[in-house]
Amino acid sequence: MEFFQAIFNMSAASFAQHMVNGISLGSLYAMIAIGYTMVYGILLMINFAHGDIVMMACYFAFFGITVFQIPWYLTFVGVIIATALLGVVIERTAYRPLRDAPKNSVLISAIGASFLLENLANYLFSGRPLRFPNIELLSQNIAIAGVQVQAISLVIPVVTMLCLVVLLHIVNHTKIGMSMRAVSKDYEIARVMGINIDNVISITFAIGSILAAIGAIMWGIRYPGITPLLGVMPGLKCFIAAVIGGIGNIKGAVLGGFILGLGEILIVAFFPQLSGYRDAFAFIVLIIILFYKPTGLLGEKTTEKV
Amino acid sequence: MTILRTDGITMRFGGVVAVNNLQIEINEHEIVALIGPNGAGKTTAFNMITGVYTPTSGNVIYTDAAGNDVQITGKKPSAIAKLGIARTFQNIRLFKELSVYENVMIAKHLHLKSDFMSAALHLPHYNAEQRQAEAEVEELLKKVNLWDLREEKAFSLPYGQQRHLEIVRALATKPKLLLLDEPAAGMNPKETDELTEFISQIRDEYNLTIFMIEHHMDLVMGISDRIYVLDFGQTIASGTPLEIQNNERVIAAYLGVEEDA
């Protein structure tokens, strides 16, 4: 009842405002969740460092624009390249040597990589929050039909959709995409079939990191505080988004991202008294969805070979 | 008297029908073999009986120690093991990093009545249970000449002994029905003969019923009371070894390619 009352009490304009916020947060989650789902689909591991890659990308952008005074559009290209490299380097140093090791060892290595990035950022860039460079064009407020929104909030969903279209094209209609699907279906058979597994994995990490970088830039413009632990909560939530969408499934990750982003914003909008518990929302959704559909919303049922 | 009956069990994976409408009946104290070419759905049938998979349709009915018919379809593997069905696996699944002794002791856990507090505090009634389990495990390990190797890690045993250890581990759960998934896989003729001997020996000694998947025809024909033949998920024949050997369909589907099995 309270819920409906809350809806009735809300004006159309503020409802639209919340929807825009929710969709843009959902898009950001989706961008990051794709990286988790692709890596899990192929290596069956949680890339714990993915959230911290987002954090590093924010620092890269800060240094490019604020410290080195490079024009923002050039910086963004540089950030994307640097982040992709970072992702590939992490894979090569922290995960590749453990390809045949027990799963828990890889998980520990991933945690180590994540913790190292956090501590490095803290050490190199200080723990003090920095401000993401202000880009007037994207951060200005614009009014549409009486609703005030930041330009970036409209840009985010558009960029996300573009990225998704390109990504799905790569995965479904290119040779490398086919290799990726083959590796994620059956690692051993793909290897026997002559697919260069290491290459496929590197490219997967590069793609995931590129999306993370684009997401990070948009994140930074939308939520400008940068700290070394900035990637942790979004990272956890985005992994959860990937799980509730069905791990390994790109569209599922996007769906999961939107569910969490919209849900989080709307809960806080309708129940301001719960705003302190906002970060708990994702975990509750995780538990509820997995309880009813353990493979996630769009996940296929897999059976272990006995 | 029947101990296990499958009532038209079917297993579909996506569009693939791995096992179709399987009807099997196993009587107490029998040795029944399930044969068929690779990919015929034999292991899938085992997995449905032991609860690893839940059949898409159909029922598995087991007659428990008290003589009651129990529907075990879709029960947890651990619950089915407790009812008295034990199994081995096609690709040996020992607890590799644990000792031979621990491997078999683990199988005694399901009979343990003490809770974890009494176990951790080693209270007298827990100790009594353990002493009995230890005695039984010692007897079993001595039977397969693994007692002297009890401190070795399971993975360090030679292949043939790993197979024996897996069977002994299953026996330690005190089953009424023992499912063996290709017990002689990878064994040479001499080892296969020993195994044949061993299987009939444990059947008599522990009053077991045995249901096994096997490719070695000497073994199958030598000790089976009855045989079911599976091909493409369907039962294509069943009967005594003699009947099966002379069955046209079986020869066409299976025995004809026996050379490379």
Add this chain to the structure above:
Amino acid sequence: MANKKNLILTILLLIGCFALAWYVNFETDSYIRRVVNLCMVYAIIGLSMNLTNGFTGQFSLGQAGFMAIGAYVVGIFTVPVALRPAVFYAAPMNPLIADIYMPLWLALIVGGLLAALVAFLIGTPVLRLRGDYLAVATLGFSEIIRIVITNAQTITNGALGIKDIPPLNDVRYIFVFTAVIFIFITALINSSYGRAFKAIREDEIAAEAMGIDLFKHKCLAFMISAFFAGIGGGLYGALLGTVDPKNFLFTLTYNFLLIIVLGGMGSITGSMIGAVLVTAGLEFLRVFDEPLDLFGMAIPLFRPGFRMVIFSVLLMVLVLFWRHGIMGTREFTWDKFIAFCKNPFGFFGRKGARKA
């Protein structure tokens, strides 16, 4: 006979350790006392984490959260009733608990039980799923616990934290807890339940086929682990004399992860060794850093964090190049120790020869 000898040696060792604890308690300065106390608390929590992660093979990262529960129960109930209005100056304490006082030992046990209850609530949905989801769910939970603590102002005093917890710095008190927990976990691991846990770690499908109810045993291990982490957290809170949500960041859990990886996942004595080395190591690494408050627990947010960089590099190097750690899944035994003492040089060679 051999068993009796080993038992006597173990009892002698425990008495020796207790005598050492006594000595440390009265004859050393407060810094040494603090490090020794911390070392023992870390050992308790390392052991608790090893029970799930090392022995049962379920990767949980919730230790900081369970510690927070234990520490807050100690914080809330052991502060003398008279001092509470001063501690809860921003918002008065909820009248339901405002007058409840517990001695430390009782608060520790209540905290442990509460942590176990919470573990049950998280474990019920999550432990049925693929193993590695547990890592994310528990990590998330340990952050949520902090959120809850921060928001439950009238119970936990929110972000202000609880001060004036009667300080605990009796080394002997913590030693007794550590010894009892060590003995309990050793006995549990060497019981039928311990073997069932290890079976689950080795092969879940085979364990299930042997009649081990996976969910029940995973949940049991997880709850026992949480119980001891709660007690460890309670001791930690009492040691600090003050608790606040920032003490229990998820990164605190990584200390224990390092302990069990270094000592060996699946080795009780390994965890003890790991706890000593990591605690001492963290103290030693302080050289690379500016002094921190709170014994270097909190992330050095406003300080050069070189120490933690080294810490995380160590964790990675360890798992990349030496993933079995010091003990692997082996345990310290008197027989091996005596063999080592008799022939220190031949010891490793002989073992290698036996393996071949």
